[in-house]
Amino acid sequence: MEKFTPNLTAIEPYLDQLNAEGSTDLLLVGGATPRRRLDGNLEPIPGAKILSGPKITAFVRGLLTPEQRETFALHKDVDFALSWRETARLRCSAFVQRGETALAIRFIPQQIPTFDELGIPLALRKAAELPQGLVLVTGPTGVGKSTTLAAVIEKINETRAVAVLSIEDPIEFVHVDRRATILQREVGRDTPSFERALRASLREDPDVLLIGELRDMESMAIALTLAETGHLVFATLHTNDAPQAIDRLIDAFPEGRHDVVRSQIASTISLIASQRLVRRQNGGRTAAFEVLVGTPPVKNLIRDGRSNQIANLMRTGQRDGMCTLEMSLADLVRAKTVTLDEALSVSVHPNEVLQNLA
Secondary structure, eight states, X not given: OOOOOOXXXXXXXXXXXXXXXXXXXXXXXXXBOOEEEETTEEEEOTTXXXXXXXXXXXXXXXXXXXXXXXXXXXXXXXXXXXXETTTEEEEEEEEEETTEEEEEEEEEESSOOOHHHHTOOHHHHHGGGOSSEEEEEEOSTTSSHHHHHHHHHHHHHHHOOOEEEEEESSOOSOOOOSSSEEEEEEBTTTBSOHHHHHHHHTTSOOSEEEESOOOSHHHHHHHHHHHHTTOEXXXXXXXXXXXXHHHHHHHTSOGGGHHHHHHHHHHHEEEEEEXXXXXXXXXXXXXXXXXXXXXXXXXXXXXXXXXXXXXXXXXXXXXXXXXXXXXXXXXXXXXXXXXXXXXXXXXXXXXXXXXXXX
């Protein structure tokens, strides 16, 4: 099969600018000025000209393989990833809005950030040393969950002689084998579906498994099974906080299985981290983390169906590495990394931020 080479020429001026200024996203919509996301704000690119719908369609056709073009024609949207020079990975989504093609690109630097650069808390750093268990990173879209997990996987890569299998849609950060062997499967290119790749993972004997996203009951069931059978499983989940992740896992299953699933979670959960991005005082963004560690008291609450009481353990579990989002935000304010107003605007419980600062 002839290798496909995407034509990035038309969008390279935008990519150069994103790279130079540290922007994270590019959005091209017909009849509008190209926009980029800088420090969380989506703004027009200075000096850029308005693009027509047909021109964006031409851009997209140059980026898609023949198979991806068929998918786009059939479904009116397609997700894919590209490498740009040796500088970055591009996570792309082409879609139709108001009858015209649009393109959203997430700019992912080739260099995987370190724990220190990301401000990852100690308990999550230690997750890279676990022999087995389930580790979840949660939060809304676009808060850096994939980046956090890439840093953890890279630490495993540097320090452990294990096999790591990732299933991603699409692959964002590319890992080069160091001490570990890293196997990365991309949905659509290396496997026809996320579900098939997950089922196959049970036979591929990884020591560590990275699941790009727990999407449904099947993916959650396989993740729990792998963690139960001695694997270390990392995954992302879209929930607003760490305790909510427990309920999300349980509620994905029929009610008659809830007791069994609670028991599975209680026996496998090692850590849940939830994160948010906040603006730094001096520009750029940093992450605030909420951390739930799977201590025996936490496991007992899960097993007994009392996950609503977990937040109280998090407030008093600093010795075990736990903290609430509000405690993390207060630490960032105390360190003068973010302003109080920014911290309060991010928190669902702003009074708790103030209490932690008192």
